[in-house]
Amino acid sequence: MNTDVVLEAREVSVQYPGTLALDSVSFRLHRGKVSALIGENGAGKSTLVGVLAGIVRPTRGRLRMDGVEVSLDSVRRADALGIGIIHQELNLCPNLSVAENIFLARELTRHGVLDKRGQQERARRLLARLEQPIDPTALVGDLPLGQQQIVEIAKALARNVRVLMMDEPTSALSAGEIAVLFRIIRDLAAHGVAVVYISHRLEELLEISDYVSVLRDGRMVAEAAAADVDARWLVEKMTGRPAGSEETAGAARSGPELLRVEGLSLTLPSGRPVLQGVSLSLHAGEILGVYGLMGAGRTELLECLMGLHPEVAGSVFLDSRRLGRLHTSARIAAGMAIVPEARQVDGLVPSISVLANMTLSGLAKFSRGAWLSPAAERTAAAQMVNGLRIKTAGLGLEIGSLSGGNQQKVIIARCLLTGPRVLLLDEPTRGVDVGAKREIHSIIRRLAEEGMGVILVSSELEEVRAAAHRIVVMSRGRVTAEFAASQATDSALAEAAS
């Protein structure tokens, strides 16, 4: 028996009503090694991690820790065994301090009284070990996302984890923050922690991990040492089909100017300038990539274009018509639409159906007099389901029943149903699997070919380079560079963004 194996799942199956989420999967975690887990959405990654963290109970199969059979029937039990998990959505209380978050539910006490000073001191030591100068008394809500992620890690370290699972830890991080995170992961591994790393970013995943395991449709289809494989191999195993040559957008057959932005400047009420004189133009049939790191002002730029910050200075022209302080709904009527960055937070309405989510923006189009016409709604939605290849078991179901990629397509459909001429996409493929990502890219290309102007905001180099005709780079609220897609290189883009 391999003594290096800390935690092991043996032929674990998880049966949900109507679907087998995991089918006899075996998975080993090695001491001091980083094991990457990849697969398209719905492949069973989260379920497997859930089993290992005591969140999901397996229908069949066994779990062994240090060679001894264990039953992880609760998160507390997993916690007690030193198994920690950091979810994609951070589980922190923004209203509490860093130290209070780190020691949440296992507060240090002295004679039954909270030992604030002791907690702060230990938090400070933990953060020092992570080489992060975060003030333990700062409120978590005041920290940037990258530092919040560090706090999550510190929280896990405070519990002396032996196994740490991270579900897409970098999806919201900038390149600099990712570098810090990777250093920490390597340090943890060097201290003997077994790390499970889930990500959709293949290059990044190959860089950090020692082993990769690929899940597809609930089965473990491939395992390899990371050093022996490349991104192409991963994509092939994930999708089960050979990787085609990567399509790129090529040069645009661009038409007349649709949108012109002149000198947009925005200062937040806190006094922080987020946009400083941003100017750009967008032509019909063109996909304009906007690349930048977190905090570069990309999202704020799109928000200003949609009229969310009436206090913004500068001008936006749609078809040479100045938009001024036009309300969001009027901008949509004028031909603009946005697919927002955080699907769950800004995009979906979880309590209503797939259909209602899809038709929300274009309701006026589906009305006959004062009434909504269910027939008109259904016809339009059915066209979108076909056109965008949205996989849904029924339009009347809750939106939560769709996978991430299909949820994103529903939001794209919502935009398209308003008949936009300018489409703003903010990280449209974040948290969606490789297959859906490709499909979304081809949808964007098709829309541009039909004459729509598209602004594609992304923090993935690969994405802007593959999908955009022209790329502008933003950094600290300014446009710092502009490239034709054919001339952009990773290093030039990264340099302009930093």
Add this chain to the structure above:
Amino acid sequence: MTPAALLFRLRALIVLFALAAVFAWMSPAFLTAGNLTILVKHVAINAILAVGMTFVILSGGIDLSVGSVAGLAGIIAGGLLHSGLVLRPAGVVVYFHSWLVVVLALLAGALVGAANGLLVAQLRVAPFIATLGSLYAARGAALLISNGATFPNLAGRPELGNTGFLSLGAGAFLGLPVPIWLMLAFATAGAFLAGRTPFGRRVYAVGGNERAAVLSGVRVKQVKFAVYVISGFCAAMVGLIIAAQLASAHPATGETFELNAIAAVVLGGTSLMGGRGSIGGTIIGAFVIGVLADGLILLGVSEFWQIVIKGLVIIAAVILDQMQQQYTRRMAAALRS
């Protein structure tokens, strides 16, 4: 839909019929035309309030002021009918036609709702606080107008041309009392507004995810404003019905009515978090409360026990609601993977 899901969805209706069956079996008086008419007339009061409340709760808010608004509307109508509008400088007293009085009182209710709406939508006051404030303010206004007294004898006088108000409470049409017709009208209008118009869909969206609604082009402030106006209007209607039934207007009318209305909405399966629920459910919820109260009275259960039982039923309903949502989420997760 699986049978289990169907049972869950229809739970309020099942509870309603089960309660009715038990009471019918235990008390021969329950299923008599006389008792049922009284029962439905009681339900009508709460149901109309709850229709307005449903819109507010669907939008993610709450309206605590409805009871006070009912009281205020009743007092305004009572004052105008009984003492007229005194124009002091001119030394004239103006009496309005009773239907104009009704319209004015309804407008007053809508106006309080508009104030709530402005506070919530424009000034971003938490709905609980904004409507708690107007709960006091409207009640105080009612007491000020009547100086704490009751306006009696709202029948009106033929020589003043303001008779007819009482038919709102005591009248009948095609054998059904007017309040029941009004409930049917409000419920139908509410159900169509919520389920079949763009406005209704937007209310759900605002309650379900306000940010998403904004970015989808929903004018969130307008929607929020409108739901409080609707609620105020419904509350005023209730105040008028009660004043007409009693033929007098008392400034304390409607105290704690907001709680019954919220209970009906919740029993009907509408989520207090907003974005989920229906007018149909609310009407069933109002009937559950009404049948429970009526049945327990017929069985001679102590008034105090009735209150305890009502509380327990509401808690049980919310627990069931939680169970259903967990079940739906599990089904959704299963579909996703």
